[in-house]
Amino acid sequence: MSGKQPIPPKVGTIWSIGDGRVHFLEKGVRDKEPVILLHGCGSIAEELLLPFEDSEFRVIAPDRPGYGLSTPIPASECGPIGQSFWLERFLDCAGFTGLTIVAHSIGSAPALHLAARRPDLISKLFLISPCCSPVPPKAMLILRAASAPLVGGLVRQHVISRWATFFVGQGLRASSFPNTVPSRLDGLPASHLVNPLAVQTMADELRAFNRDMQLLPSLPPHLIIHVLFGLSDAIIHPALHIDWLRRKHPAAFIKVLEGVGHLPHHVAPDEARNMLANLICPQMPQGTDQLPLDHVA
Template sequence: MISIALLALSVAGAGACVSSAAYTSRVQQANPVSTGRIVTVNGHGVNVLTAGTAGPPVLMIHGASANAREFSWTLAPRLESEFRVLMADRPGHGYSQRFDGASALGAQAAQMAGVLDQLAPGEKAVIVGHSFGGAVALRLALDRPDLVEGLVLSAPVSHDWGGGGQAWYNGLAAAPLVGPVFTQLVPTVGPAQVRAGIDSVFDPAPVPENYFENSAIGLLFRPPNFRANAQDVRTLEGELASQSKRYGELTVPIVVFSGSRDTVISPKLHVGELKKQVPVELVILPDEGHMPHHAHGGDVANAIRRLATGGESR
């Protein structure tokens, strides 16, 4: 029997569908899919933004609650004169298609590998990953080392963290029955809440001007995208518990940029553990939070250049 609470949520969700559709239309007009290209990988579309037309390939993988536009105004402009920069939406984010099993890191890495197979065939790329994207980048290097020249990771998530730290709304959004209804409510409150909370992600560094608009954070609050993000986050710890056992297999150079005052993740529990398993060049940034590739974009770009030209990590 459907509970009274669930029935009330269903009624509210039905009423929210109209506002949700209107929100989706507005945010997609502001951030059109036409700015990228759709590459079909394993039967599913992957949206890829590109910059630069010559030079070695660089593939950039965004974190949770984000999309490929995170890099289009931060790192890509620093590299596009020397590299072919590929910025891919992960499955269910931005304009990439979601599919059953897409939360698995292996599945996400396979989609990223397919992008390289099609857009940079026969070449190795430097893989850039931020936060959740760092976990996908590591999996790509494990599963397809033939595609990877090196890894440059910004505040990466790499290991399970012992439970906790999950936002309550991700549990609701990921739930099989309640989730589709709950996510219809998200456009009415989500954008304002995130705008108010952006400071904590960058803290103690300042939030760049127009960050919300430039990174197209609004795309997250389309109901299917919000649900996909919640499923990814809810699945991540179990995925990492398994994946992290394989890190000893990694042979590519790895550079990690880590904010010393990151409060979104614990560097000690992630890159600290990664360093115990594999050589890592760790760049610790004082007075930096979870977004090192913004204020320290020049340093990140230099690390990419070095690995792309065969420079080893220290």
């Protein structure tokens, strides 16, 4: 065991909404256009905020329900559809309309559902390595054990939580591959990222993912979508999700980066910030800037 003290999480603002609380971090000038940041599975607001905290815009990053300091929602509502209603309540409480949302990985799923259902709330999406198409099941033996009846609580409390730094390190290396883990991620609070509640939330949202994404309708034609993928993503298969997005929204602007994995916003932060700025204040015609789909395999 090392003698290092646990890294504390960053604490921002906590709102009481309905029966729960929503914690969020905020950076930028308050009179600028707000941009909402939605983190992926097993992450927190602090992680997705890092590449955008010096943005020229007002960026607001909530912990999604069950992660960080935000109250969980019932397991039956943890899928993308249920989380889209959670997001809707948060945005309505803030009084936002016509928003830009930046979403990473599975955080893209509730954003897409809300954009389809409430086009008045969301006008632009910047999706980073989006996990949005229904996917083949993975083994994920540790996560399955952690959510199993009877023994799951013991695994969450005495295995995963006790070795939080190890599991977070493993996850970051897998997500960064083939790139090295960016040094800025060394400061993430491992014990806050991986705790019994967050692990259960991961299992619940993954369990409902395919069912909910099969129900997503075509997206509103006025919605503007920019997508950034790492071509060497080993967590999800870019071709599967790019093809699915094209069917839901043929006008999406999709850019892929050679030699980049599941964390392009950390590996190529300037590219991510430039794409966000160009989404909000367009400087080039809408269209595609990507490899042909048969090269995105």
